[in-house]
Amino acid sequence: MRTHRTFVLGAALLALVVSACSPGEDESPDASTGADGSQAADLPTLTVGSAGFWESAVVAEIYAQALEDAGFTVERQLEQGARDVTHPALVDGQIDLMPEYIGGYLAVTYGGEPTPDIDESLAALREALEADGLVAFEPTPGTDADGFAVRQETAEELELETMSDLAEVADQLTWGVAQECAENPNCGLGLERVYGIDFASLDVETLGACSTAIAEALNANNIGVAQVCTTQPEIAGFNLVLLEDDLGLAPAQNIVPVVRSEIVDESGDLLESTLNAVSALLTTEELTNLGAAVILNGESYEDAAAQWLADNGL
Amino acid sequence: MIEFLGEVAAWFADPATWSGRDGIPVRLWEHLWISGVSLAAAVAIGLPLGLAIGHTGRGARAVVAIANIGRAVPSLGLMGLAFILLLPFGLGVGPLPTIIALTALGIPPIVVNAYVGLREVDRELVEAARGMGMRAGEILGRVEIPIALPVILAGVRTSAVQIVATATLAAAIGGGTLGQIIYIGFNVGDQVRIFGAALVVAALSIGTEIAFGALQRAATSPGLRDRPYVPTEPAQVGRSGGEIGMP
Numbered sequence: 001m002r003t004h005r006t007f008v009l010g011a012a013l014l015a016l017v018v019s020a021c022s023p024g025e026d027e028s029p030d031a032s033t034g035a036d037g038s039q040a041a042d043l044p045t046l047t048v049g050s051a052g053f054w055e056s057a058v059v060a061e062i063y064a065q066a067l068e069d070a071g072f073t074v075e076r077q078l079e080q081g082a083r084d085v086t087h088p089a090l091v092d093g094q095i096d097l098m099p100e101y102i103g104g105y106l107a108v109t110y111g112g113e114p115t116p117d118i119d120e121s122l123a124a125l126r127e128a129l130e131a132d133g134l135v136a137f138e139p140t141p142g143t144d145a146d147g148f149a150v151r152q153e154t155a156e157e158l159e160l161e162t163m164s165d166l167a168e169v170a171d172q173l174t175w176g177v178a179q180e181c182a183e184n185p186n187c188g189l190g191l192e193r194v195y196g197i198d199f200a201s202l203d204v205e206t207l208g209a210c211s212t213a214i215a216e217a218l219n220a221n222n223i224g225v226a227q228v229c230t231t232q233p234e235i236a237g238f239n240l241v242l243l244e245d246d247l248g249l250a251p252a253q254n255i256v257p258v259v260r261s262e263i264v265d266e267s268g269d270l271l272e273s274t275l276n277a278v279s280a281l282l283t284t285e286e287l288t289n290l291g292a293a294v295i296l297n298g299e300s301y302e303d304a305a306a307q308w309l310a311d312n313g314l
Numbered sequence: 315m316i317e318f319l320g321e322v323a324a325w326f327a328d329p330a331t332w333s334g335r336d337g338i339p340v341r342l343w344e345h346l347w348i349s350g351v352s353l354a355a356a357v358a359i360g361l362p363l364g365l366a367i368g369h370t371g372r373g374a375r376a377v378v379a380i381a382n383i384g385r386a387v388p389s390l391g392l393m394g395l396a397f398i399l400l401l402p403f404g405l406g407v408g409p410l411p412t413i414i415a416l417t418a419l420g421i422p423p424i425v426v427n428a429y430v431g432l433r434e435v436d437r438e439l440v441e442a443a444r445g446m447g448m449r450a451g452e453i454l455g456r457v458e459i460p461i462a463l464p465v466i467l468a469g470v471r472t473s474a475v476q477i478v479a480t481a482t483l484a485a486a487i488g489g490g491t492l493g494q495i496i497y498i499g500f501n502v503g504d505q506v507r508i509f510g511a512a513l514v515v516a517a518l519s520i521g522t523e524i525a526f527g528a529l530q531r532a533a534t535s536p537g538l539r540d541r542p543y544v545p546t547e548p549a550q551v552g553r554s555g556g557e558i559g560m561p
Binding site (some may be wrong): 082176204206209213217 | 334335396397398401402404405406407408485487488490494497498500502503504511528
């Protein structure tokens with residue numbers, strides 16, 4: 001009997017603990033910090049989401065804080081995962097705002113074919129978004145695309161500045177790429193199409209895309225060239241050379257805030273103007289610096305975002 | 315759901331799935347040899363250790379510690395550590411960090427089972443063997459190990475299944491295996507591929523379990539197999555059963 005009671009007590013305690021540890025949203029400041037108190041009552045509450053990597057999270061946090069300063073009430077659901085999670089969440093209304101990349105969003109979610117031309121790609125994306133009740137505001141000048149980097153010594157020894165230079169010596173190096181590179185139009189397929197590199201014949205190792213691991217492998221000379229994200233902080237951190245995409249392999253990868261049209265209707269102009277003001281100042285250099293702050297210096301998204309907004313007078 | 319399973323079936327039927335660097339045959343072979351090398355290393359390290367501890371009877375605390383650490387250490391973390399440590403030697407990218415992590419994963423069950431197997435051998439048999447003049451090595455080789463063999467092999471079987479199942483992680487750091495196909499599926503959002511490759515890993519794990527189970531049974535001495543004892547002498551009426559233990 002005593003064993004039975006202990007078991008029941010233990011099970012109840014476990015159930016209590018498990019229910020308390022439910023995956024919930026981040027704690028967010030509820031009180032609006034806007035100057036106009038009466039305006040806060042009319043503005044909808046927004047949930048800002050992001051993908052599972054640092055750049056998406058810190059840009060989302062910047063948007064969130066800027067909106068709070070403007071009088072919105074904002075909740076966050078950062079680092080939700082990849083597009084197969086975040087896109088349905090956006091369409092269903094679990095999140096209202098997401099920073100997205102023009103080329104990637106258009107190609108991966110909507111099966112489109114983005115080009116390096118930003119206007120063309122953005123127009124195509126907006127058309128696709130409309131069918132899902134989503135709106136994309138103005139893009140950032142900064143971009144984050146797939147790129148290829150080598151060590152300083154390699155660049156000097158083989159005289160590499162551009163991807164065309166790299167194409168000439170492609171078979172002399174071990175390539176570190178993401179697992180799906182062979183079938184990715186921005187990677188293996190693109191290297192063939194744009195730079196004439198016979199990807200199937202290359203000496204290839206696969207590691208996580210845009211990861212610290214792939215940068216470390218390059219830095220330690222386990223690979224000769226690495227597929228990186230162009231704002232990856234390890235590029236500056238390891239003093240790597242990012243090769244110039246001279247023939248335009250990478251599509252337009254500027255960031256746009258994607259919002260549900262219902263929220264746009266409820267918010268008036270304030271939402272759009274606030275987000276556009278922020279986006280206009282996010283250059284590639286700014287994105288790279290944010291990466292250094294968050295990844296190399298270990299700052300939290302909140303602190304890095306707050307610091308950036310303060311530095312840029314927003 | 316039915317539709318999804320239909321897509322998975324179609325993926326298996328597609329010849330592209332069975333060709334190329336990331337096709338099932340290449341990655342399956344990689345999975346098998348990495349698992350095999352890791353298991354061999356785990357046996358080479360763990361078996362002598364377990365037999366030594368089991369034969370002498372000393373080091374029970376060490377065995378318990380090894381078992382607990384083995385259960386607690388996360389394989390992916392160990393792989394990451396090995397990756398970092400091997401980078402300066404040019405061996406970070408590739409199968410080596412994974413083999414190290416899998417070997418570490420496979421050692422505890424082998425050590426523990428070797429120890430327990432030897433400890434469970436009837437002490438009287440060991441005494442009898444010693445009384446017959448057998449040296450320690452002979453006792454170990456001709457009495458203890460044959461009796462403990464089923465338990466020892468059960469440990470090897472446990473390790474084998476764990477290693478085969480966990481080898482999938484190698485894909486994270488350039489090690490390949492069937493995990494490569496799963497990672498590609500994750501990265502491009504192709505759930506069919508994730509599911510299909512996972513099915514192959516599951517089938518491989520189950521197959522390993524069955525194969526080693528058969529090996530275990532085959533290596534068990536006939537006298538130890540689970541058969542009812544059948545006396546060769548007929549029972550004698552009037553004899554007291556307590557002395558000779560009538561069946």
